[in-house]
Amino acid sequence: MQELQQDTRRLPESVEMGSLMDALADSFTVEIEGKRSSVAAWYDTFDWRLYNHGYLLRHGDRHWHLLDRGSGETLVTSRAGTGRKRVFARDLPAGRLRALLEPVLDVRALLLLVTLQSEETRIRVLNRDRKTTVFVEFSRQQVRGTDTVLRLVRLVPVRGYDKPLRAVRAFFDEHGITGQVPLFYDFEQGLRAVGRAPGDYSSRFAIRLDPDLTARQAAITIYRHLLDTMLANEEGILRDLDTEFLHDFRVAIRRTRAGLAQMKKVLPADITATMKEEFAYLGRITGPVRDLDVYLLKERDYRARLPELLQEGLGTFFTDLAEQRRVEQKKLVRALRSPRYRQIVTTWDEYLRSDDPTPSAQGDVPVIDLARRIIRRRFKRIMKDGRAIDDSSPDEHLHRLRIQGKKLRYSLEFFRSLFPEDEVGSVIRQLKRLQNNLGDFNDLSVQQEMLARYLRGLRPGSRRNMELAAAIGGLLTNLFHEQQRVRKRFARTFSRFGSRKNVALFRKLFY
Amino acid sequence: MSVIAVYNIKGGVGKTATSVNLSYLSACQGNRTLLCDMDSQGSATYYFRIRPAKKFNTRKLLKGGKHIDRNIRGTDYPGLDLLPADFSYRNIDIALDDLKKSRQRISKILKPLREEYDHIFLDCPPNVTLLSENIFHAADRILVPLIPTTLSHLALGQLLDFLKEIGQDRGKVLVFFSMVEKRKKMHGEMMRLLRDEPGVLPCGIPFLADVEKMGIYRQPVAAMLPNSAAAESYRVLWDAICGKLERP
Ligand SMILES: Nc1ncnc2c1ncn2[C@@H]1O[C@H](COP(=O)(O)OP(=O)(O)OP(=O)(O)O)[C@@H](O)[C@H]1O
Ligand SMILES: [Mg+2]
Numbered sequence: 138m139q140e141l142q143q144d145t146r147r148l149p150e151s152v153e154m155g156s157l158m159d160a161l162a163d164s165f166t167v168e169i170e171g172k173r174s175s176v177a178a179w180y181d182t183f184d185w186r187l188y189n190h191g192y193l194l195r196h197g198d199r200h201w202h203l204l205d206r207g208s209g210e211t212l213v214t215s216r217a218g219t220g221r222k223r224v225f226a227r228d229l230p231a232g233r234l235r236a237l238l239e240p241v242l243d244v245r246a247l248l249l250l251v252t253l254q255s256e257e258t259r260i261r262v263l264n265r266d267r268k269t270t271v272f273v274e275f276s277r278q279q280v281r282g283t284d285t286v287l288r289l290v291r292l293v294p295v296r297g298y299d300k301p302l303r304a305v306r307a308f309f310d311e312h313g314i315t316g317q318v319p320l321f322y323d324f325e326q327g328l329r330a331v332g333r334a335p336g337d338y339s340s341r342f343a344i345r346l347d348p349d350l351t352a353r354q355a356a357i358t359i360y361r362h363l364l365d366t367m368l369a370n371e372e373g374i375l376r377d378l379d380t381e382f383l384h385d386f387r388v389a390i391r392r393t394r395a396g397l398a399q400m401k402k403v404l405p406a407d408i409t410a411t412m413k414e415e416f417a418y419l420g421r422i423t424g425p426v427r428d429l430d431v432y433l434l435k436e437r438d439y440r441a442r443l444p445e446l447l448q449e450g451l452g453t454f455f456t457d458l459a460e461q462r463r464v465e466q467k468k469l470v471r472a473l474r475s476p477r478y479r480q481i482v483t484t485w486d487e488y489l490r491s492d493d494p495t496p497s498a499q500g501d502v503p504v505i506d507l508a509r510r511i512i513r514r515r516f517k518r519i520m521k522d523g524r525a526i527d528d529s530s531p532d533e534h535l536h537r538l539r540i541q542g543k544k545l546r547y548s549l550e551f552f553r554s555l556f557p558e559d560e561v562g563s564v565i566r567q568l569k570r571l572q573n574n575l576g577d578f579n580d581l582s583v584q585q586e587m588l589a590r591y592l593r594g595l596r597p598g599s600r601r602n603m604e605l606a607a608a609i610g611g612l613l614t615n616l617f618h619e620q621q622r623v624r625k626r627f628a629r630t631f632s633r634f635g636s637r638k639n640v641a642l643f644r645k646l647f648y
Numbered sequence: 649m650s651v652i653a654v655y656n657i658k659g660g661v662g663k664t665a666t667s668v669n670l671s672y673l674s675a676c677q678g679n680r681t682l683l684c685d686m687d688s689q690g691s692a693t694y695y696f697r698i699r700p701a702k703k704f705n706t707r708k709l710l711k712g713g714k715h716i717d718r719n720i721r722g723t724d725y726p727g728l729d730l731l732p733a734d735f736s737y738r739n740i741d742i743a744l745d746d747l748k749k750s751r752q753r754i755s756k757i758l759k760p761l762r763e764e765y766d767h768i769f770l771d772c773p774p775n776v777t778l779l780s781e782n783i784f785h786a787a788d789r790i791l792v793p794l795i796p797t798t799l800s801h802l803a804l805g806q807l808l809d810f811l812k813e814i815g816q817d818r819g820k821v822l823v824f825f826s827m828v829e830k831r832k833k834m835h836g837e838m839m840r841l842l843r844d845e846p847g848v849l850p851c852g853i854p855f856l857a858d859v860e861k862m863g864i865y866r867q868p869v870a871a872m873l874p875n876s877a878a879a880e881s882y883r884v885l886w887d888a889i890c891g892k893l894e895r896p
Contacts, residue, residue, distance in 0.1 A: 214678040261724070267866075268697035269724040296722035296729055297701075 143209055146309060147316040148288040154275055157290075157312065161260060161273065164308055165301075168267075170259045178220045178252045179324055182245040183373060183382065188335045190241050193324060196220035201234055209320045213237065222249045223378055244434060246379040251327035252281040262305055270301035278323055285330035287323060290314065338369055340385045342392065345554045352507040353500035356403045359396055359551050361489050363389045368482070375470055380430040383469075387427055390419050395547040399511050402498035408488060415481045422472040429462040432587070442615045443608060450608030453601060454591075508552035512647045515545040520640075523631045532582060535627065539575035546572060556646050564646065567639050574623060574630040581620035588613050650893050651758060651768045653787035657803045659774035662793045662826040664691045665859050665869075667771035669882040670791075670889070672868040675728035679766035682720065683730045684758075686783065687773040688737035693730065696723045697866050700732035706743050709734070712757030725871065729765075741778040750778060751814075755786035776810055784816050791889065793826030793853070796838035818847075822892055824885055825852030849888045853881045 148154065161167060178196040181187045187194050193204045196217065203213040215234040224247040229235040255278040262271040272293035279286050290309065294302045309315070319325075328334060344362050346355050366389040373382030394416045397409055436455050443451055472478060499507065519541045526534050546568055553561045592609045595602050633639075654667045664687070671683040685692040693700065698721050708715040720729050744750045761768060772783055784790060792807065794800050804823065811818050823842070829835050842848050853859070858869050858878040865872050870879040 211678070266697040266699070294722075295724075296720060298722070 143320050144292040144294075144306070145318050145322060146290050146292075146314050147318050147322075148290060148314060149316070152312070152314065154277070154288065157314075158258065158260065158275065160312065161262075161305075161308065165305070166263045166265075166267075167273075168261045168263060168269075170261065173257045173259070175255050175257065176252060177255065177323070179250045179327065180220075180224065180247040181250055182242060182247060183370075183378070184245065184338055184340050185336050186241050186243075186245060187238075187247075192238075192241070193321060194238075194247065195324075201229070203234055203237065204321075206321065220249065223247070225379070244379060245381055248378060250333060251324075251331045253278045253287075253323055253327050254281055255279070262301055264298075264301065270295055270298035271305045273305060280327045280330040283330040285326065287326055289318065289323070340366075340381070340388070342550050346504060346552065348503075348505055348555055350504045351500060352400065352403045352502045352504050353497065355504035355507070355552075356396065356400050357489055360393060360485070363393045363396070364482070364485055364489065371473065375473060377466055380427075380434065383423060383427055383430065387420070387423050390416055390423065391543075392547055392551075394420065395544055396551065399515075399544065399548055400499075400507065403500055403502075403507070405493065405495045405497045408493075412485060415485070419478075419481065422469065422478075425465040426462060426469050428587075429458055429465060432458055432584075433462060435584075439612060443611050447604070447608040447611045450604035450606070451612075453605045454608060504552070505555055508548070508555055509647045511548045512545065512552065512643075515541065515548055516643050516647065519545055520635060523635065526627070526631070528628070532578075535575060535578055535624070536582075539572070539579050542568065542572045542575055560642060560646055564639070564642055567634055571630055571634040574627055577623045578620060578627070581616050581623060585613055585616050585620070588616070649762050649766055650788040651762070651770065651786055652789045652791055652889070653770040653772055653783045654791045654793065655770075655772040655780065655783065655807075656792050656794070656800075657774055657776060657807055658795075658800060661795050661800070662853060662859075663774075664695070664771050665862065666791070666793050666826070666853070666882075666885075667769050668692055668695050668862070669868045669870045669879075670886050671728055671767070671769040672725060672870050673883060673886045674767045674769075675725055676870075678727065680764065681728050681767045681769070682761060682765045683723075683728065683769045683771065685731065685733035685771050686737065686779065687733055687771055688735055688740070689773070690733040690735070692771045693732040695862060695866055695868070696721075696730050698723070698730055698732050700734045704732065705734045705736040706740050707736075709737070709740075710743060710747065710753055710757065713760065716757060716761070724867075737773075737779075744778045744782065751781055752785055754779070754782035758786050776806075781814060784811060784814065784820075787820065789889075789893070790821045792821060792823045794823050794842075795827050796825050796835040796842070796852075798834070798838065801838060801842065821847045822849055822889065823847055824849040824888075827855040828852040829855045849885070849892075851881070851884050851888050853878070853885060856881075 148157070158169070162169065176197050180194045180196060188206065191206050192212070193206050195202045195204065197220075199217060199219070201213070201215045201217045202211055203215075204210065205212055213234045215230050215232055217230055221228075225244075226235060226239040226242045229238060255276050257274055257276045260273040260275070261269040262273060264270050272291075272295070274291040274293065276289050276291070277286060278289065292302065292305055292309070325335075342362070344358060346358060350358070367386050370382040370386040370389075373379070374386060394413065397404075397413045397416065401409060403409075433455065439451060439455075440448065519538065522534070522538050522541060526538065546565070549561060549565055549568065553565070588609050592606060592613075595606055595609075597603070597606075652670075654663045654670075656663055667683055671681050675681040683692060683696075690700070701719055704715075704719045708719065716731060720731050722728075723730055744753060747753055749756075758768060770783055770787065772780060790811075792804065794804060808818055808821065811821070823845075825835075825839055828839070839852070843850065854877065856876075856878045858873055858876045862869050862872075869876060870882050873879055
């Protein structure tokens with residue numbers, strides 16, 4: 138089918154819809170269909186995964202419609218029940234829609250962004266055979282929960298009937314209805330009415346620092362961005378919408394802590410010290426739920442690691458974890474509603490706005506000098522520690538190196554906008570590879586420790602606990618083997634990171 | 649993607665009624681659907697209130713490409729397009745005979761359309777002709793409306809023999825009962841006899857006045873009278889066909 142050209146126009150305030158329809162009926166042979174009401178609910182993840190992927194997702198009339206944002210084409214229509222406020226990929230009807238969206242959504246939930254309630258009257262423009270040649274759709278759309286109303290007329294062409302289409306277009310032009318609106322105008326206006334905008338949140342840390350800033354100004358910019366990220370994720374954590382709100386929240390905490398440690402003398406000593414402590418506290422209260430999320434998200438992976446015989450025991454394990462998470466989530470919500478939390482966030486927020494004149498040791502250094510010094514120091518440290526690791530080094534050394542890697546990564550990300558993008562990008566890519574190896578290694582040991590702890594806590598006796606213990610034992614073995622494989626890959630991964638080319642690039646950028 | 653030819657050697661068995669309703673139902677499910685009216689009488693075209701462009705004819709059809717694109721018309725139903733038939737199709741066999749690879753031409757001109765549509769229906773004229781041979785080559789499925797009578801059964805045998813003769817897979821053939829009249833004893837007997845044959849679908853379209861009236865209101869009965877028994881029987885038929893399309 139040829140892509141039908143979109144022609145939707147906004148009715149000026151002065152135009153009365155009814156009289157316009159009458160005028161249309163006077164000028165053409167038409168058939169007016171009865172009024173129809175419909176509801177269009179738009180969904181995306183908090184971080185706009187569908188939008189960024191070129192999709193839009195609408196629910197209405199008990200169907201999902203997946204649309205191509207560029208062309209307006211409907212990619213999939215799929216039957217569904219009534220729309221809910223939160224939908225995971227697994228809640229979508231099995232079939233093409235789910236198959237397309239599952240990899241895009243991953244663990245993120247689709248959330249209801251905005252709902253438009255619309256009243257439509259469709260008029261068919263007919264030829265002498267009473268064949269439809271153009272559809273004219275008048276609609277009045279109300280953005281739910283707001284005063285915003287859109288009044289639109291849409292001309293839908295029928296393939297092969299260009300002449301009548303031109304005549305209908307001319308009719309609207311003559312009546313002063315010329316204001317063509319872009320594709321998905323309703324979606325955009327709806328979002329605007331509820332105070333959202335596509336891409337208004339991203340979990341990527343992306344800020345532009347002006348190279349002329351002082352270290353202090355740059356630090357404030359960075360902390361501001363991180364605090365905004367935390368605040369943006371608060372509601373999703375409290376409502377427990379999906380696991381990534383907490384994840385992003387914790388990453389922002391960790392980045393802030395890394396900043397406070399690395400840019401130690403950039404803010405006055407007392408505020409740095411206080412905030413270090415406060416953010417450590419935030420890390421602590423948010424830890425338990427995240428740890429449990431990590432395991433719960435691994436359910437499929439764990440199941441794949443064990444034979445049929447041990448699956449039942451594993452089921453018990455996950456039921457247990459889910460129960461623990463429920464308890465921990467409650468505690469987390471209480472903590473985030475507590476005065477202490479509000480106090481921390483407000484103090485920091487106010488401080489970042491305050492333009493505090495108290496001098497600090499390194500506040501006035503140009504940011505570029507600070508950036509180079511921090512990155513240089515981190516890099517040297519990694520090279521030294523990494524080179525010292527061989528096949529007989531204790532696991533502890535790899536764990537330490539992982540922390541070093543993380544610190545380097547954070548500082549590279551803080552300051553990447555000060556350096557040529559492709560070169561920093563390349564440095565970060567190399568570092569990522571190393572981090573993946575170290576991260577896997579660490580994850581696998583943390584998992585084993587957790588499982589071992591869980592195992593020790595089991596009371597022997599019941600059949601249920603025996604099966605559970607067997608499953609845990611199976612997992613432990615499997616994870617242990619994998620960890621050894623990961624460890625074997627370390628040497629090669631590190632030597633790539635420490636390649637002459639990569640070292641030269643570091644020197645060029647940061648020395 | 650599948651090309652479904654609705655065919656029977658015999659005339660007046662409900663081929664056009666079937667093509668019109670099934671293509672409509674296909675489009676209703678969100679499939680991009682094209683109905684090609686291959687019959688010079690243009691009944692399917694008429695049912696959708698469409699007239700072919702003055703410049704369209706057999707020669708244009710056989711050239712394919714943009715000559716076809718230009719002549720496809722949207723119906724009154726979203727997702728359903730129609731390629732109208734022209735009166736000149738009545739001599740299409742002569743035109744085909746003049747071409748190289750005269751048996752694969754329709755297959756060739758449908759190729760680009762296969763990209764554009766999820767389902768293409770071909771409403772065929774009766775009789776065994778060079779055109780029908782072309783259509784057998786082009787189609788993924790040959791849907792045969794069969795009035796359950798002895799004579800119809802013989803005609804089906806002829807069709808299967810012919811397919812064998814031209815080296816086409818008989819497994820392409822799907823048979824369903826058309827214009828079934830409960831009161832007629834012979835209908836019941838023939839249906840019992842054929843029920844378990846391979847490729848025979850377990851459903852039929854009864855003989856119903858609502859289908860006949862399509863010529864008056866010029867819409868698919870499934871669109872005009874969605875709650876009628878006729879509409880329901882076409883829906884059941886379409887579901888059964890979809891089941892076969894998925895599992896060849
Ligand atoms: N199920 C039915 N019940 C009653 N009448 C029917 C039914 N199906 C088709 N008809 C009517 O029978 C006549 C022939 O049907 P149709 O045109 O669909 O058959 P056809 O096989 O396409 O014929 P032809 O071979 O002439 O193209 C039409 O008047 C049609 O309205
Ligand atoms: Mg016919």
